[in-house]
Amino acid sequence: MIRALTPADAPLTVRSFFEGGQPGPLTATMAHVPELLNATMPFVGTALSPAALNFREKELIILRTSVLQRCRYCVGTHSVVALQAKLSDAEIEALRSPEIPADLFSDREQVLLQWVDRLAQTAAPLTDDARKELLEHFEEHEVVDLLICSGATVMLNRYATALELPMAAAHVEVLTEKGWLG
Amino acid sequence: MSGLAAQLGAAMEAGRLSSRLWLYSNYHCNLACTYCLTESSPTAPPRQLTKDRMVALARQAKGLGFQSIGVTGGEPFLRPDLVSVLTTIATELPLLVLTNGTLFNPRRVAAMQPLLAGPNGVSLQISLDSARAEDNDALRGADNFQRVAEAVPRLLAAGFHVRVAATLDDAHPETDPELQRLLDSWGVAREDQLLRPVVHRGRAVMNTMGVEAGSAQLGAELTLTSAGAFWSPFGPTYREGKLETDLLLVRRTEPLSGVANALMGLLNARPELASDPAGFV
Numbered sequence: 001m002i003r004a005l006t007p008a009d010a011p012l013t014v015r016s017f018f019e020g021g022q023p024g025p026l027t028a029t030m031a032h033v034p035e036l037l038n039a040t041m042p043f044v045g046t047a048l049s050p051a052a053l054n055f056r057e058k059e060l061i062i063l064r065t066s067v068l069q070r071c072r073y074c075v076g077t078h079s080v081v082a083l084q085a086k087l088s089d090a091e092i093e094a095l096r097s098p099e100i101p102a103d104l105f106s107d108r109e110q111v112l113l114q115w116v117d118r119l120a121q122t123a124a125p126l127t128d129d130a131r132k133e134l135l136e137h138f139e140e141h142e143v144v145d146l147l148i149c150s151g152a153t154v155m156l157n158r159y160a161t162a163l164e165l166p167m168a169a170a171h172v173e174v175l176t177e178k179g180w181l182g
Numbered sequence: 183m184s185g186l187a188a189q190l191g192a193a194m195e196a197g198r199l200s201s202r203l204w205l206y207s208n209y210h211c212n213l214a215c216t217y218c219l220t221e222s223s224p225t226a227p228p229r230q231l232t233k234d235r236m237v238a239l240a241r242q243a244k245g246l247g248f249q250s251i252g253v254t255g256g257e258p259f260l261r262p263d264l265v266s267v268l269t270t271i272a273t274e275l276p277l278l279v280l281t282n283g284t285l286f287n288p289r290r291v292a293a294m295q296p297l298l299a300g301p302n303g304v305s306l307q308i309s310l311d312s313a314r315a316e317d318n319d320a321l322r323g324a325d326n327f328q329r330v331a332e333a334v335p336r337l338l339a340a341g342f343h344v345r346v347a348a349t350l351d352d353a354h355p356e357t358d359p360e361l362q363r364l365l366d367s368w369g370v371a372r373e374d375q376l377l378r379p380v381v382h383r384g385r386a387v388m389n390t391m392g393v394e395a396g397s398a399q400l401g402a403e404l405t406l407t408s409a410g411a412f413w414s415p416f417g418p419t420y421r422e423g424k425l426e427t428d429l430l431l432v433r434r435t436e437p438l439s440g441v442a443n444a445l446m447g448l449l450n451a452r453p454e455l456a457s458d459p460a461g462f463v
Contacts, residue, residue, distance in 0.1 A: 003424075011430035012397055012413055013444055035432040035444070 001163045004028035014038060025073075025165040026156070047152035052145035059085040060109060061116050061149045063095045068120040071157035073165045079180055080171045089178065096180065108137045112146065119150045186439055187247045189446050194247070198449060199402045201249040202278070203438075204415040205236055206407035207264065211257040213282050213323045215309075217349065217391050219384035221420040222256045229256075229408045233267045235435065239406060240271040242438035248404075254280040254415060265294055272300040280347075283308035284326060286333035291340050298341050306337060307345040307376075313360040334368045345374040353379055353393045383426060384419040397429060404445055410434065411441040413448075 004025055005011075010018040011034040017027050030037040050058055059082045066074035075096065082092050094100050100113055115134055118126060134143060159165075167175075175181040193199035209229040211222035220226070231239075240251050251271055258264050259281055271277055277297075283306075297304045308330060312318040315327035330346075337344050346365055348358060355377040365375045380392035393399075400414040407418040409425055410433040417429030432444045 005427060009427045011427050012448055013431050032427070033433045034430060035434060 002029055002032065005031045017041070024168065025163075026160065029163060029165070044152055044156065047148050052139075052141040053149070055085045056087060057109070057112060058145075058149055059087060060095065060105075060112060061146060062153045063092070064100075064113055064116045065120045065150055065153040066157055067096055068117065069154060069157035069161070071161045073160035073167055074153070074157050076167045076175050076181070077171055079178075080174050083174070092180075111137045115146060116150060119147070120154060184246075184439075186442060186446065187245070190442060191247045193402075193446065193449055194249075199445070200404070201247075202252045202403060203239070203243040203248045203250075204252040204254060204403055204405040205231055205239060206405070206415075206418060207231055207236065207253050207255055207258040207267070208261055209256040209407075209420070210260060211255060211282065212260060212284060213257070213326065215322050215385070216389050217321065217351070217380040217384075217386040219381060219386065219416060219419040220256065221385050221423070226256070226420075230261065231406065231408050231435075233263050233270075236267050237270050237274075238436065239438055240274045242436070244274045246438060246442055248275065250276040250278060252278045252280070252403075252415070257282050257285070259285045259290070265297065268304065269296045269300065272297060272302050272304050274302070276302040277304045278307060279304070280307045280309070282322070282326070282330075283310070283333045284329040286337055288336065291336055294342075295340070303343060305343040305345060307347055308334060308337075309349065310346050310361075311348050311350065313358070313364040331368075334365075334370065338369050343374070344370060345376060346370050347376040347378060349378055349380055351380045351391050355379055381416055383416060384421055387421055400429075402445065402449060404442065406435045406438075406441070411444070413445070 004022075005018075005028050006022060007015075007018040010031055013034045014031050014037050017023050017031065017037065022028065027037065027041060030040060048058060048062055049055075053061075059078060063075065063078040063082050066078055079092055079096065082095070083089075087095075091104055094104050095113075100110075102110065105113065111133055115130070118130065138146065172181065190199065194201045206220075207230065209220055209222055210224065210226045211218075212224055214223035236253075243251060251274070253268065253271075258279055261267070268277060268279065309322070310318060310327070310330045311321050312327075318327045318330075319325065334344055334346065348355070348361055350358070358377060362372075362375060366372075380386050381395045382392035383395060386392040395416050397413055400416055403414045405412040405415045405417055409418060411431045412418045413429040413431060417426075419426045431448070432441060435441060
């Protein structure tokens with residue numbers, strides 16, 4: 001839909017993103033607005049990386065949110081990243097399905113995933129009971145991390161879906177091998 | 183003086199940043215020169231900076247310590263509001279306007295008199311590429327030579343400071359005695375007779391003309407267009423209708439302090455830039 005910029009036409013103020021060769025499509029398209037790229041990539045990198053929550057919990061949030069948002073690019077990419085976060089094939093397949101089997105995840109993770117579903121699927125007000133249940137399993141700083149990660153993922157879902165960003169060839173290879181493409 | 187203005191001033195003092203802020207007033211033009219950086223032509227999209235924005239930017243530039251404003255295009259004088267824009271800007275800072283010199287009939291020159299009344303100088307830089315009409319017109323269009331030959335003496339007689347710049351497909355143009363004699367005869371001062379190479383960007387790429395010019399070859403001359411802020415006036419060029427983005431800094435143009443911060447960040451992070459710069463004019 002829009003051109004991915006290359007190292008040859010990378011704007012001066014974002015050339016560092018291109019120094020290792022052609023970057024991914026998020027970066028290469030966002031580079032059309034250098035100040036957005038310079039602000040967004042550090043933010044997204046922080047929001048989606050382990051912070052208060054660990055790598056596994058972050059990938060539960062990102063992959064499940066992307067599934068509910070039906071973002072082909074993010075589901076494919078983060079199915080591969082979830083493998084790197086040591087999620088099992090069965091856990092990833094469960095996250096990619098409409099309903100998640102209860103026995104695959106811990107109580108804490110189930111509460112996390114219920115919140116991800118709420119945040120990604122509805123704009124309706126959240127109930128006090130839901131908040132109370134979340135705070136029984138997560139501390140305040142963990143809740144902040146969950147909410148920002150979920151919101152940043154939705155933003156990227158909308159961006160990648162609207163632009164039909166192509167997945168990296170290496171990711172397509174893994175997804176094909178696992179039978180997760182499509 | 184703000185910290186940013188002090189930084190800009192130091193960079194200007196050290197010759198690492200031009201003290202002139204460039205504004206692309208518009209991109210359309212009544213000519214379609216073979217080497218045009220911006221693919222300007224009568225059918226090019228105008229891509230105008232509004233009068234309000236140009237004036238606001240000139241005021242902010244003055245506050246940050248810039249010492250002059252350059253206006254280029256496209257052909258700026260195709261804008262009906264240009265004299266009004268320039269007259270207002272010239273109350274802030276000295277002004278250099280690049281023009282093809284084809285629109286200065288006696289009525290137009292008379293209407294430009296308010297430009298001479300302001301507190302700051304206004305210079306017009308007119309393009310002419312050869313002392314031979316046929317050679318010039320092959321590059322710049324039919325009757326161009328004749329129109330410039332009429333305009334330059336007329337503008338000088340009206341009291342304008344006029345420079346004439348020849349753009350040559352030669353990496354190191356030094357002298358053109360024939361052109362020098364012609365410009366002498368028109369009364370153009372020697373220091374206002376400029377020679378510069380075609381730059382290999384925009385339409386010059388399609389016509390395989392010009393010298394390569396990236397950030398390593400070009401001096402830092404902050405340049406603003408309707409599409410954003412650029413390293414140099416050689417930056418916001420178009421090829422086959424697409425903006426060339428390699429010299430883009432940021433998409434916003436205001437506040438100018440934010441744009442200048444982005445430029446200073448680049449200059450500080452990459453001291454190799456602008457180590458041996460070539461200027462736009």
